Amino acid sequence: MYIYDEIDQQLIDDRVRQFRDQTNRYLAGELSEDDFRPLRLQNGLYVQRHAPMLRVAVPYGVLNSKQVRKLAHIARTYDRGYGHFTTRQNIQYNWPDLAKVPDILEELATVQMHAIQTSGNCVRNFTADQFAGVAADEVIDPRPYAEIMRQWFTFHPEFAYLPRKFKMALSGSTGDRAAIYVHDIGVQLYPAADGTVLADVIVGGGLGRTPIVGSVIKKGLPWFDLLTYCDAVLRVYNRFGRRDNKYKARIKILVKALGPDTFGDMVDEEWKYLKDGPGRIPQAEFDRVNAHFQPKPYESFAGNDASFEAKKAENPAFARWVSRNVHPHKRAGYSAITFSLKGLGFAPGDITDAQLDKVADLADQYSFGEIRVSHEQNLILTDVKQSDLFALWEAAKELKLANPNIGLLTNMIACPGGDFCALANAKSIPIAEGIAQRFEDLDYLFDIGELDLNISGCMNSCGHHHIGHIGILGVDKNGSEWYQISLGGNQGMSAKGTPTSLGKVIGPSFAQDEVPAVIEKIIQTYLALRQDDERFIDSVQRLGIEPFKERVYAKAN
């Protein structure tokens, strides 16, 4: 992973000092609430239901064990012993004391971490494929590009006060695991015939109140133009994006109003003046950054490990875990594994300080000390020898992180909802819990097969409900909490070639205690109507939502 040099370190130290001063001025009454708000937000500090909430950046989801131990320490010392991983690959703390936040930032800075631009109307944390660098279907490793872009947009003086927040994601695989079509800017990297790296740039996607699938506005952009081109996009947005209405302020609204072609022309006009300027990425810089992302010192294996195959044959529970939580790797004899942060008794994405410490130990022992965060709110070890998988599985079981549900219905994405979030219309966590209970039976879960279920507590869509195969949205009806169900959303190009799509609402919403049964009916409809080994999403796309709607509302009436 990228290791800071002295200047990178100096900059985050500068930031800690700056934020300590801002916090002191606020606490001393020299800085008003209104003036402090944008400043604290650009440091990931929200004021929430119970306490401030601090969102710590995990750039493109990559962590080392030392950092994870620090996150555990912060959970223990400054919070209530746990943290919450988010769909933007970050971690949130729900109970810090505002006056202590500068101390937390100072501790984070000692392990090259920070909360810079994790919220506010500025360029947010870059997200990327959680299997970057190791995925079997990867064509270009997005990490060095993400790191170069991360640096460029950190403290970017022109774009700190945008009309609205700005999110970018990168993918370099044939399967899109970074949801690049629902970001303000999505970048798809691929090699040209001559081996040079090109990018397709997707602009104007997003969820929230107005969900939109982004448009490709630039095809085949040379990699060294990524910064100048994104600067041009951001400048057009900064100047012409709407500022009169916060619900219409995202770049997607501007792109939609102008049309992607016109918007693309405006960007090209702007880019003309920037492309050959100082922002063009020098090869030497790419090489410097890329040196941090070299393949690990792998051992050589001819093929699959024999003991691994034998263990699978003799232990069905292990085989089941392997089938869901172990992922193909570029290197023979290696795999990536997912620790599931989804199970009964805790909120999706939650993890305790003790678990974090143990995950760090396991990463040191089995995976070169590196840990990834997925936008599905799970943790990943990317470089595990197949001969170690059994031992790792047993350790994960002890930690209660071995739920074999990756890609299945209970691997739900859920936002913190009404239990923590001041913006919520409804709770998310009890809904997730109710569904997890209903679908506890593993055989049933495996029979249902691949399915993304996403839950948001309000229209802001932090839980990505629009792009869940099944989406659940908390809505407010006369002051009480209801849930709207949508079907047919899809987060990104899968190996099976299903493009990004937005779910369709099936009809009137439901009370909290009805939701698990409604999901059950949807699943039964699917099981009755599916053809061969058709996945849920493919059945919904073939059949439309009508048959599901009929079954769900038939009994309710």
Added chain:
Amino acid sequence: MPKLIKNGQVLDDTSVILTDSEGNEVHEDGDAIVPLACWLEERHLLKERHTSVGVLLEGDAEPAELKDDLDFLKLIVINFPSFVDGRGYSIARLLRERYGFKGELRAVGDIQRDQLYYLARCGFDSFVIPDGKDADAALASFNDFSDSYQATVDRPVPLFSRRRNQSAN
């Protein structure tokens, strides 16, 4: 009286912003500032009668409209109706980097000390600190950061190119 920070010094801001579109009221001492629309209408008259006129731009202004006047103008003022309205940063860079404006570029309006570092990097070199804010204390904010990653007006060579030169030595 609001304070003006210029060349690292805190001064009283005595400038007058005229909103009269006739442009006739401009003081002979050259301290007056006229809105862009007034400048565009009365440009010839103003040029004839005054050696120094400032033009005031709002966030929705198109800086290209001043392209041909930049040699004459010694002062361009950009207004920030709210400190979270960041359009002025882009306009400043366009004036400096694309159109080559060399005169004084001033930020007025809702200017907080916590924006000064970024404003300076986008090419502003004077700042009107609103009444009631401590302009002397604000001076410290110009040193919020010791370096920066991007190519900007005040430091046109981005960090990656400076790093490269270092390692080449």
